[in-house]
Amino acid sequence: MDKRTSMKIGLFCVLLGACSAVKIINLKVPSTYLLDQTSKTPDPLILDCEYEVDENEKGFVLKWLLDGQPVYQWIPSKNPFPFQSFKNRVDTSYVVSQEHLHKHRAMAIIKPLANFTGEYSCIVQTYASIDRRAAKLKIIVRESKFDLSYYSNGDGEVTVDCQARDISPLPELQIRINNELFETENLKSVQGENGLYNASISGTLRKDQLESPAQIECLLTIPETNYNKRRSTTYYESHLKTTTTTLATTTTVQMLQAAPENLQKKELYATESNSATSLPKLTSFSIFVTIGLVSSRFFSR
Ligand SMILES: *[C@@H]1O[C@H](CO)[C@@H](O)[C@H](O)[C@H]1NC(C)=O
Numbered sequence: 001m002d003k004r005t006s007m008k009i010g011l012f013c014v015l016l017g018a019c020s021a022v023k024i025i026n027l028k029v030p031s032t033y034l035l036d037q038t039s040k041t042p043d044p045l046i047l048d049c050e051y052e053v054d055e056n057e058k059g060f061v062l063k064w065l066l067d068g069q070p071v072y073q074w075i076p077s078k079n080p081f082p083f084q085s086f087k088n089r090v091d092t093s094y095v096v097s098q099e100h101l102h103k104h105r106a107m108a109i110i111k112p113l114a115n116f117t118g119e120y121s122c123i124v125q126t127y128a129s130i131d132r133r134a135a136k137l138k139i140i141v142r143e144s145k146f147d148l149s150y151y152s153n154g155d156g157e158v159t160v161d162c163q164a165r166d167i168s169p170l171p172e173l174q175i176r177i178n179n180e181l182f183e184t185e186n187l188k189s190v191q192g193e194n195g196l197y198n199a200s201i202s203g204t205l206r207k208d209q210l211e212s213p214a215q216i217e218c219l220l221t222i223p224e225t226n227y228n229k230r231r232s233t234t235y236y237e238s239h240l241k242t243t244t245t246t247l248a249t250t251t252t253v254q255m256l257q258a259a260p261e262n263l264q265k266k267e268l269y270a271t272e273s274n275s276a277t278s279l280p281k282l283t284s285f286s287i288f289v290t291i292g293l294v295s296s297r298f299f300s301r
């Protein structure tokens with residue numbers, strides 16, 4: 001195409017406001033981001049918008065919107081500008097590409113908040129053209145606690161109780177006994193001022209309906225995500241106590257069916273274990289013995 005032809009097309013585009021001189025080719029918005037409140041240096045949440053744009057285009061502006069509200073704007077001759085609620089949460093020094101019209105197109109969110117969930121749109125425009133694309137992102141706040149316990153309820157009954165604390169969004173909980181769904185009351189939940197939920201379910205059955213030992217587990221899921229966790233414990237009739245406080249039980253947590261492409265943080269797959277304080281004496285003792293054995297083997301080499 002010679003210069004005159006392209007000028008003619010350019011003019012035509014300006015007059016019509018059509019023709020995509022700037023075009024988004026890839027929007028990189030993860031569907032979930034796992035926020036671990038205990039982590040002091042969480043990974044930044046990076047949203048990127050890849051586009052094609054002619055270097056000669058005039059008036060280039062890039063914007064990021066969250067649910068229709070502008071949260072970030074960048075004009076190549078200026079510094080990137082985060083709006084209101086994103087003000088101190090975007091690393092404006094983040095550079096994704098050295099190319100003039102691409103340098104600050106990505107938004108690097110540091111320490112996202114639970115309410116940063118929503119639909120993110122990238123809008124790129126020049127005097128002659130505009131393009132936009134949007135994708136949904138869900139912030140998952142990892143629970144601070146996930147407990148499963150059982151206790152004697154008097155009257156020959158056993159109550160099984162499962163709870164998760166300080167989690168967002170609201171999870172679903174399910175108890176299984178020997179791999180069969182255990183009928184429980186509906187999920188109880190409260191939402192704190194920080195937007196996080198405490199959620200629990202519990203159910204009661206007659207002691208004679210529960211053979212000892214029995215495998216009890218609680219499954220936690222966040223709908224429409226692949227965030228799944230499991231806690232399990234073994235019921236022994238001889239361990240049954242009459243108490244409403246959380247029993248120290250041997251528990252394990254693990255991620256099931258983690259789908260790596262959607263998950264930002266590696267820790268999500270990590271196996272977690274209960275804090276030492278909530279382990280029963282017997283378990284602590286056996287851990288001690290195990291450590292003793294392992295270290296004696298190690299040092300005898
Ligand atoms: C998110 O919550 C914080 C307070 O925790 C509030 O200041 C901010 O305006 C909220 N942001 C959005 C986008 O709702």
Ligand SMILES: *[C@@H]1O[C@H](CO)[C@@H](O)[C@H](O)[C@H]1NC(C)=O
Pocket residue numbers: 165166190191192193196197198
């Ligand atoms: C969730 O549970 C914790 C521990 O019991 C408590 O401190 C907190 O206030 C609860 N949150 C709400 C919203 O009730």
